[in-house]
Amino acid sequence: MSFHTFLRGLIDAPGTRAINRLRAQILEYFPARERAFDFSTSKTALILLTGYQTPAALRRIGRARLSTWLKNHGVRTLSAAKSAADTAVTAAEAQFTVVTGEKTAAKTVHPLAREVMALDEEIAELNALIEGRFREHPDAEVITSMPGIGDMLGAEFIAATSGDMTAFGSPDRLAGVAGLASVPRDSGKGSGNRRRPRRYSRRLLRMFCLSAQVAAVHCPQSKTFYQRKRAEG
Numbered sequence: 492m493s494f495h496t497f498l499r500g501l502i503d504a505p506g507t508r509a510i511n512r513l514r515a516q517i518l519e520y521f522p523a524r525e526r527a528f529d530f531s532t533s534k535t536a537l538i539l540l541t542g543y544q545t546p547a548a549l550r551r552i553g554r555a556r557l558s559t560w561l562k563n564h565g566v567r568t569l570s571a572a573k574s575a576a577d578t579a580v581t582a583a584e585a586q587f588t589v590v591t592g593e594k595t596a597a598k599t600v601h602p603l604a605r606e607v608m609a610l611d612e613e614i615a616e617l618n619a620l621i622e623g624r625f626r627e628h629p630d631a632e633v634i635t636s637m638p639g640i641g642d643m644l645g646a647e648f649i650a651a652t653s654g655d656m657t658a659f660g661s662p663d664r665l666a667g668v669a670g671l672a673s674v675p676r677d678s679g680k681g682s683g684n685r686r687r688p689r690r691y692s693r694r695l696l697r698m699f700c701l702s703a704q705v706a707a708v709h710c711p712q713s714k715t716f717y718q719r720k721r722a723e724g
Contacts (some may be wrong), residue, residue, distance in 0.1 A: 545593060673685035
């Protein structure tokens, strides 16, 4: 489990770098398109880049033919294809100026889009493997019963703790190791002072912070608690 989550982290990093390079490249010659699509989450936007990179090419093919092309190249629904085609052509119609170096930049965008798509497929396969392994753990149902923790965060938890809760002794100890509990900062003249710990598991802290963010959105009790605390300031 630990190896698989570590491997996923190794794939995530180059994926993020590839997306950043892709966005930077598009921004140089087609800024309207860079603003119109989220290339980190939209596979349709990446598919579109493999066929049509420049404003002129998008204007030539038009919305109707572009939506058909997208549907034939892996976009699941016609509505998604039409929406992406409309967004892309609208962006192209907002830019008629040909930027210096556009052809060179467009040639670079194509392989970058392919690279991001390939990494996305690797991540999806690895996620499925991690989720399957996590579900085999005897405490999987207990872990995912906690608000905000699904299979992936549950796998992170198992990897960070080795799945042995007896090693911590108590919930307070686990909170301390994760950096969620303050530690004493007493001196000879004062007592009762607390501070954030300097040594703790960054991996566990990240996992708990992400689970709290998810719970604040999707768990009614957590959402109510979060909103109350926000109101209290």
